[in-house]
Amino acid sequence: MALGEFELIRRFFDRPAPGLVRGIGDDCAVLAPTPGHHWLVSTDMLVEGRHFLSTVDPEALGHKALAVNLSDLAACGATPRAVFLALALPRADAAWLEAFARGLFQLADAHGVALAGGDTTAGPLNLCITAMGEAPAGQSLLRSGAQPGDTLWVSGTLGDARLALEGFRGTVSLPSEAFAATRLRMERPTPRVALGQALRGLATSAIDVSDGLLGDLAHVLAASNVGAELQADALPRSAHLAAQPLHLQRLCTLTGGDDYELVFTAPADGDDAVRAAAAGSDTSVTRIGRITAEPGLCCVDAQGQPVRAPGASFDHFRQT
Amino acid sequence: MALGEFELIRRFFDRPAPGLVRGIGDDCAVLAPTPGHHWLVSTDMLVEGRHFLSTVDPEALGHKALAVNLSDLAACGATPRAVFLALALPRADAAWLEAFARGLFQLADAHGVALAGGDTTAGPLNLCITAMGEAPAGQSLLRSGAQPGDTLWVSGTLGDARLALEGFRGTVSLPSEAFAATRLRMERPTPRVALGQALRGLATSAIDVSDGLLGDLAHVLAASNVGAELQADALPRSAHLAAQPLHLQRLCTLTGGDDYELVFTAPADGDDAVRAAAAGSDTSVTRIGRITAEPGLCCVDAQGQPVRAPGASFDHFRQT
Incomplete structure (x- = not known):
């Protein structure tokens, strides 16, 4: 099934976005800050073959792509407000997109966070999500x-x-x-x-x-x-x-x-x-x-004896 | 030259970011809104082979990747405040990254906008930039x-x-x-x-x-x-x-x-x-x-005669 870029966005991602001045459909999304609050912003990029396999369940992928960003907001004590989704797709596959969007929106809805904008393009599968949240000024966890x-x-x-x-x-x-x-x-x-x-x-x-x-x-x-x-x-x-x-x-x-x-x-x-x-x-x-x-x-350990670390932490350019 | 993920960020992208409460180096960036203003946010993803060729001058690419996002802010009348860069790289090539960062920061500095955060990963070359700006509430151009x-x-x-x-x-x-x-x-x-x-x-x-x-x-x-x-x-x-x-x-x-x-x-x-x-x-x-x-x-045309459009506009999933 061949889908155009704008049709793809309209069909799978353009939903009412409460809490925004303006969501999908303009050059920018427009957000009204809560007085006395700071914005907290996090970006994560997920790449096929690196963060997930080509065989991944698209609904699970939609969930996880958003979850990793909400987790960054959580680590700063932020209340999630809006997310932006940029998506490079090898092809516009309606069944895949529908399942991906379902996973993403299920988690977004659970946290009352709006999909406020994004971008779609053809290319090797890549998901980039930017999440924005708020916390009272001076109360962010750092x-x-x-x-x-x-x-x-x-x-x-x-x-x-x-x-x-x-x-x-x-x-x-x-x-x-x-x-x-x-x-x-x-x-x-x-x-x-x-x-x-x-x-x-x-x-x-x-x-x-x-x-x-x-x-x-x-x-x-x-x-x-x-x-x-x-x-x-x-x-x-x-x-x-x-x-x-x-x-x-x-x-x-x-x-x-x-x-x-x-x-x-x-x-x-x-x-x-x-x-x-x-x-x-x-x-x-x-x-x-x-x-x-x-x-x-x-x-x-429980006896107070040193435990040797069993391996290094993950680095995207230095594989463990 | 092999570079780790954190070393790569520190060496090429972690610079003082005036105007931010907190920039690169935490789970989120922290931004203080200007009272009475709205935030305007735009995301663009650029893919090799689609938006640029593998032979592209990396300095020009750094400029253009940011320019397309600042253009979205401009179209809404926003004052640029912060950008977030997510980067998938086939390999960590110091010369390429140095030139890319130079092009990006040159334009960022010209507009007084800070690189506030981002993500790097291995993968097919992909640049996703999210730009945030502000405009007085109700004055955004839509x-x-x-x-x-x-x-x-x-x-x-x-x-x-x-x-x-x-x-x-x-x-x-x-x-x-x-x-x-x-x-x-x-x-x-x-x-x-x-x-x-x-x-x-x-x-x-x-x-x-x-x-x-x-x-x-x-x-x-x-x-x-x-x-x-x-x-x-x-x-x-x-x-x-x-x-x-x-x-x-x-x-x-x-x-x-x-x-x-x-x-x-x-x-x-x-x-x-x-x-x-x-x-x-x-x-x-x-x-x-x-x-x-x-x-x-x-x-x-100048004589008032209808001009037939010479082709369709560009769509990332329906090639002209």
């Missing part, structure tokens, strides 16, 4: 605010996406139920948007786990000029991952990417407030360590 | 405001980019000086940012000519629910284009894309104000027709 003595926390569980990837790669044989459950975590990650907002004015720093806990945490430590002691055995993991050998659990929790959980720090006397914020946003959180004045990341 | 009786205008000259393209294609043989000059128009288009701002509160509608005058003007007419009479012989063209046969002049001015001039409408009694806005922004403008209540686009 990487640079961690203080010595702060507690270190993570939401949800870590490592399932990497476990599914290892299952796909054939390096581990997973029971079918475990494969299905972890694959869902990999393909349909949950951005912790409500938790991010609940942590405004409470967390001292935050980041989302996209490249792997050790690598992402290192960004917080560098930006805050502090160190951390991380309790490797305290890292929350699903029953499916907990059933695997310890070395694989370590690999997946410490260096597995694509988790999209929030790692954040909070004042030492803030445990009750953190737990209340987590409960109020229906998100589990686990205390996994503490921030130290001494630089560097020290990872220890 | 496609939908044209009124019967309004005058119709265009900035600069039309058709040079298409003439250069025909030169590259070999369908026309150009003198070397004409080829060099028109190629510059194609590769280094000038976004009419100052003119767009000067037209706030004056122009009733505006759009930039990216796909071709007839096609782009049709968007304004549809959005405004009006028609237009266009004077084909009044369309401004360079001396290089004026030296070509009339049918080629018509093809290039009416349907040539990549001009990035502004087409806009203004009240019938606003000629002096339009000319003053143009002079104040050092941009030439030409009156090329008028808006009619009767729908449809009527293109006539």
Whole structure:
């Protein structure tokens, strides 16, 4: 089925966009800021063969493409407002686009965020999403605010996406139920948007786990000029991952990417407030360590013995 | 030369970004809105083999990738504030990136706009830029405001980019000086940012000519629910284009894309104000027709005889 560019946009992506002054259909989208708020903006590009396979379910891809951006907004404590979608497509395939749009809008609707504009072109499959959100001025969660003595926390569980990837790669044989459950975590990650907002004015720093806990945490430590002691055995993991050998659990929790959980720090006397914020946003959180004045990341087991990192974090130009 | 993702960003793209609360280096950029203003946002994706050739000069590409987005902001009368760059690269080539960044920052600096964030990944060459600007609430130039009786205008000259393209294609043989000059128009288009701002509160509608005058003007007419009479012989063209046969002049001015001039409408009694806005922004403008209540686009020559459109406008999924 051959579709023109404008027909393609009209048919699959042009929907009423509440909360915008002007959405799709002009040279620019027009947005009215909430007085007293800052805008938070994040861009992610997903490439076929790199971030997903050509065989990917397009509905899952629509979900994930948006989820990774909402996760960046969540890490800054922002309320999502608008997203922009640029799409390079080898061909205009109506069935594929319909499923992709369904996955994208389902998640967008769940967060009350409008598709405000974008671009479509022919080309090797590439999705670029820019997401914009708002937070009260001065309350954005940044990487640079961690203080010595702060507690270190993570939401949800870590490592399932990497476990599914290892299952796909054939390096581990997973029971079918475990494969299905972890694959869902990999393909349909949950951005912790409500938790991010609940942590405004409470967390001292935050980041989302996209490249792997050790690598992402290192960004917080560098930006805050502090160190951390991380309790490797305290890292929350699903029953499916907990059933695997310890070395694989370590690999997946410490260096597995694509988790999209929030790692954040909070004042030492803030445990009750953190737990209340987590409960109020229906998100589990686990205390996994503490921030130290001494630089560097020290990872220890339940006996206090150092744990050697099982591999490097993911870098798009230096493959692990 | 092998470069890591973070090293690549740090080396070529992470520069001081005045006017931002937070730029590159966190999960999101943080921007403080100007009170009483709206945000205007535009996204464009450029793909190798489609929007540019693999042999393109990377410095020119850096310029053009940003220029097409600033042109969208100009068409809405916005003051550029921040841009976000997502880049898929087959490999991290330092010389290529250095030249690309030079072209991009040169234009960004000329317009006082900060590179606020982005993403880099390996993949087939793809550039996605999202540009954000501001305009006083209610003063954005939209496609939908044209009124019967309004005058119709265009900035600069039309058709040079298409003439250069025909030169590259070999369908026309150009003198070397004409080829060099028109190629510059194609590769280094000038976004009419100052003119767009000067037209706030004056122009009733505006759009930039990216796909071709007839096609782009049709968007304004549809959005405004009006028609237009266009004077084909009044369309401004360079001396290089004026030296070509009339049918080629018509093809290039009416349907040539990549001009990035502004087409806009203004009240019938606003000629002096339009000319003053143009002079104040050092941009030439030409009156090329008028808006009619009767729908449809009527293109006539100097004798008032209908001119048949020489081809369709560009569509990324229906090649002309």
